[in-house]
Amino acid sequence: MPTGQSPSQAPSRELESPSPRPSPARPAGRRRVSMDDVAQHAGVSAQTVSRVSNGYPGVVESTRRLVLDAMRELGYRPNSAARALKRGEFRTIGVIMSTLATTGNMRTLEAITRAALEQGYAVTLLPPAPAQQEDGGFSRVGEDVVDGVIVVMERHQLDESLLVLPPGMPAVVADTDLAHVYPVVDTDQDAGARSAVAHLLELGHRTVWHVAGPEESFSAGRRANAWRALLQEKGIEAPPMVVGDWTAASGYQAGLRLADEPSCTAVFAANDQMALGILRALHEKGRRVPQDVSVVGFDDNPDSSSYLPPLTTVHQDFSEVGRRCIEIVLALLRSRPPDDAATTVELVPTHLVVRQSTANFRGP
Known part of the structure; x- marks a missing residue:
């Protein structure tokens, strides 16, 4: 540092060699380590520590490393809340989920988290509440430091009166039917189910039985409706539907019946x-698969290609669902549209992945 120049007068770009560092020692007592403590320990200005802490350019690499080492040695933690208030944003997206028990929800959450990180945002998960107290989970949004909310619901036709968000809070809904209230991102459930049923009919099967998801699920309802509608369009009476709960155990019970x-x-x-x-x-x-019975699933889970036999299934692009949810909620955050802005529905395409669990009908 030039002779006679105080730390507060140091230029924003630290091109000079820093002063000799004192021996590593935390400040006395139990008080929180400050930015000035780090600056003194590293032998640089507090302004330089601030620029390193906030990721600003203009700090030479050797100085940046010196500051980061000082932060680690002293146990310095930036005051993220104060920084967020100064910027007017927390760079955090809240995710409300009705359940973490389903594979689809977990993969959607993973995709949302990955997409948020790519945009420099963190994700905070509001724990699922019992159905009868679900509005309590929503009310917590106002208490959490989030810039926007993504709601991933299983319940069919969620009562919008339960979805009470703070005024002006950017929100996107996935996997439900509140398009008249909030923007919706969803897999094209109808097209995916139709592709599965059409594939089985094209193989010569006279009809297709369906094992549906739980009645309260929006996705399950859309897939069941598409199955029934396509059979009717082909002049085929739909067999009795068997209802499961998304688990392999419920599929096993349905399979025993079928x-x-x-x-x-x-x-x-x-x-x-x-x-x-x-x-x-x-x-x-x-009953042999596929010689006696052909089976098609929906999701294209990572393990489905390892089933015995490998499963023909409808591929859902969870990564794209997560990406679009993040893109829309950030667009709402940045543009702040009026409350009566038109809502949208974005359907992410599916495609059928044909493996060894389906074959031509061999009956009489």
């Missing part, structure tokens, strides 16, 4: 987990 139906040669399961249970039940009952 194995005793001689006319059942093709099954469309609303997700891969239930399809896994169906495969086990059919095997135990002596």
Whole structure:
């Protein structure tokens, strides 16, 4: 540092060699380590520490490393709350989920988190509340330091009166039908289910049985409606629908029932987990897949290609769903549209992945 220049007068770009560093020691007592403590320890100005802490350019690499080392040695933690208040944003997106128990929700959360990190945002998860207290989970949004909210719901036709968000809070909803209230990002459930049923009919099967997800699920309802509608369009009466709960155990119970139906040669399961249970039940009952019964799932889980046999399934692009949720909520955050701005529905395309669990109909 030039002779006679105080730390507060140091230029914003630290090109000079820093002063000799004192021996590592935390400030006396238990008080929080300050930016001035780091500056004194590193032999640089407090302004330089601030620039390093906030990631600003203009600090030479050797000085930046020196400051970071001093932060680590002293245990300095930037006051993120104060920085957020100064910027007017917290760079955090809140995610409200009705459940963490389903594979689809977990993959959606993973995709949202990854997309947020790519944009320099963190994600805070509001723990799921019991259905009868779900509005309590929503009310917490006003208490948390978040810039926007993504709501991932399982419940069909969620009562918008429960979705009470702070005025002006940017919000996007995934996997439900509140498009008249908030922007919605969803997988194209209808097209995905239709592709599964059409594939089985093209293989010559006379009808397709369906193992649906739980009745309260919006996604399950959309997939079941598409299954039934396509059969009706082909002049085929839909067989009785079997309802599961997304788990392999419920698929297994459904599969035991379907194995005793001689006319059942093709099954469309609303997700891969239930399809896994169906495969086990059919095997135990002596019904071969795909020689006797063809099975199609929905999701294209990472393990579905390792099922026995490898599962034909509808691929959902969870990464794209997460990316679009983050893009929309950040666009709302930056533009601050009026409350009566038109809402949108964005459907992420699906595609059928054909593997070895489906084959041509071989019956009479």
